[in-house]
Amino acid sequence: MSVVFFMQLFAIVAVSRGVGWLAKRYLGQPQVVGEMIAGVLLGPSLLGLLAPEWQAMLFPKETRGLLYAVAQLGVGLYMFIVGLGFRADHFRSNARSATAVSLSGMIAPFLVAVAITPWLLSIPGLFGPTVTRTQAALFTGACIAITAFPMLARIIHERGLSNSPLGTLSLSSGAIDDAGAWTVLAVVLATFGDGPVVAVKAIGGAILFAIVVLGVGPKLLRSLGVRAQRTGRIGQSDTGIALMLFLLAAFVMDAVGMHAVFGGFLLGVAMPRGVFAEELKRQLEPLTVLLLLPCFFTFSGLNTQLGMVADPALIGVTLAVLVASVAAKGGACWAAARLTGQDNATALGVGALMNARGLMELIIINIGLARGIIGPALFSMLVLMAIATTLMASPLFELVYGRTARASGSLGALTDADETPLAKPERA
Numbered sequence: 525m526s527v528v529f530f531m532q533l534f535a536i537v538a539v540s541r542g543v544g545w546l547a548k549r550y551l552g553q554p555q556v557v558g559e560m561i562a563g564v565l566l567g568p569s570l571l572g573l574l575a576p577e578w579q580a581m582l583f584p585k586e587t588r589g590l591l592y593a594v595a596q597l598g599v600g601l602y603m604f605i606v607g608l609g610f611r612a613d614h615f616r617s618n619a620r621s622a623t624a625v626s627l628s629g630m631i632a633p634f635l636v637a638v639a640i641t642p643w644l645l646s647i648p649g650l651f652g653p654t655v656t657r658t659q660a661a662l663f664t665g666a667c668i669a670i671t672a673f674p675m676l677a678r679i680i681h682e683r684g685l686s687n688s689p690l691g692t693l694s695l696s697s698g699a700i701d702d703a704g705a706w707t708v709l710a711v712v713l714a715t716f717g718d719g720p721v722v723a724v725k726a727i728g729g730a731i732l733f734a735i736v737v738l739g740v741g742p743k744l745l746r747s748l749g750v751r752a753q754r755t756g757r758i759g760q761s762d763t764g765i766a767l768m769l770f771l772l773a774a775f776v777m778d779a780v781g782m783h784a785v786f787g788g789f790l791l792g793v794a795m796p797r798g799v800f801a802e803e804l805k806r807q808l809e810p811l812t813v814l815l816l817l818p819c820f821f822t823f824s825g826l827n828t829q830l831g832m833v834a835d836p837a838l839i840g841v842t843l844a845v846l847v848a849s850v851a852a853k854g855g856a857c858w859a860a861a862r863l864t865g866q867d868n869a870t871a872l873g874v875g876a877l878m879n880a881r882g883l884m885e886l887i888i889i890n891i892g893l894a895r896g897i898i899g900p901a902l903f904s905m906l907v908l909m910a911i912a913t914t915l916m917a918s919p920l921f922e923l924v925y926g927r928t929a930r931a932s933g934s935l936g937a938l939t940d941a942d943e944t945p946l947a948k949p950e951r952a
Contacts, residue, residue, distance in 0.1 A: 528587055536819055555682060563821030566579075591823050597774075598815075602813070605812060607790065607793040607795070620865075621866060625874060626701050629697060634661070634669060635852070640664070640845070641661040667909075680694060683922075694877045705888065722781055749800045752798065769791055770792075773788060850916070857874055889906045
C-alpha cells in the first residue's frame with residue numbers, strides 16, 4: 525500500500541502545482557482554485573474517463589481511507605495556520621458587520637431554498653424518496669448558504685487581504701456561516717433517523733468547545749508566547765505542544781459532529797501572538813500548503829462526477845440553482861455590509877468572496893448523497909454550482925474592489941503560494 529500511496533502523493537503534488545500555475549497564469553485565478561480543479565481532474569470526471577485503468581491503479585479503493593485521513597489532517601492543519609494569523613482586533617472593530625453579513629448570508633439562502641424546494645421535489649430523482657419538504661428545504665438551504673471556509677482563507681491570503689479589515693470581515697462571516705450550515709446539517713441528519721442527540725451533541729459541543737478554547741485557552745497558553753518572545757524563536761518541544769493541542773482540537777470537533785477545521789481554526793485564534801505565531805506558521809505552512817492540503821481537494825474530487833451535469837434535461841434546473849444561489853448569498857452579504865456602514869466597493873468585495881463555496885460544499889453534498897438525502901442528479905448540479913461560484917469569486921473581487929484598491933496602494937500586491945509578489949502596487 526505504501527508504494528501506491530507515495531505515487532498518489534507524487535501525482536497529487538505534480539498535478540496540483542501544474543494546474544494551479546496554469547490557473548494563475550492564464551485565468552487569473554489563485555493557486556487554490558487550480559488545486560480544486562486538479563482534484564476533480566484526478567477523479568472519475570477526467571482521468572477516470574480517459575484512462576479508467578490508470579485511475580483505478582493510481583487510486584485503488586483500499587487506499588481511500590488513508591488518503592481521507594491525510595486530507596482531513598491537511599485541511600485542519602491549514603485552518604489552524606489561518607487561525608494563527610487571525611486579527612482579533614479587526615474582528616472586534618467589524619463585529620457588527622460580521623454578524624450582520626453572516627446572518628444575512630444564511631437567512632436569504634434559506635428563504636430561497638424554501639421557495640425553490642417544492643419545484644425541485646417535483647422533479648423525480650433529485651431527492652431521496654423518503655425526504656420531506658422540510659428536510660429538503662433545510663438541506664438545500666445549507667448547501668446554498670455555506671462558504672468555502674478553507675478556500676476563502678487561501679483566496680484572502682493570496683489576494684493580499686490577510687491583515688485587512690475586509691479580509692477579516694469576510695473570514696469572520698465565513699466562519700459563522702459554515703458553523704451555521706453544519707449545525708443545520710446536524711439537524712437534518714437528526715430528523716433523518718439519527719435522532720435529536722446528533723443535533724444537540726454537535727451544537728452544544730461546538731459552543732462549549734469555543735467557550736473553553738477562546739475563554740480559557742489564551743491564559744493557559746500565554747507562557748508559550750512569553751518564552752518565544754524572550755528567546756526570539758520556538759523550540760521543538762513547544763512546536764510539539766502546539767501540534768498535540770491541534771490534534772486534540774480536531775478530534776473533539778470531529779467527535780461532536782462538526783468538522784475538524786473548526787477545531788483547528790479556533791485553537792489557532794487562541795494561540796499566543798507575536799514571535800510564537802509567526803515562527804509556528806513558518807514551520808508548518810510549507811508542508812501543509814504544498815502536500816497535505818492538495819490531498820483534501822483530491823479526495824473530494826475522487827467522489828465527483830461532472831459528466832452527469834451534461835444531461836440536457838437538467839441544464840435549466842442547474843442554471844436556476846446556480847443563479848438563485850449567487851443572488852441569494854452575494855446579494856444578501858452585500859446588502860448587510862452596506863447597511864452596517866461599509867462603502868459600496870467593500871460591500872461588493874465581501875459579497876464576491878462570500879459566494880465561494882468550494883470543497884466545503886462538496887463535503888456536505890457527499891454526506892447528503894451517502895445518506896440518501898439527495899440523488900446523483902442533484903449532487904452533480906450542486907458540484908457544478910460549487911465550482912462555478914468558486915471560480916467567480918476572485919475575478920469578481922478584483923473587478924469590484926481589488927484593482928482599484930491596488931492602484932491606490934491601499935491593498936498589497938498579489939502573491940503566489942510562496943508569498944512572492946507578482947506585481948508591485950501602483951500608488952496614486
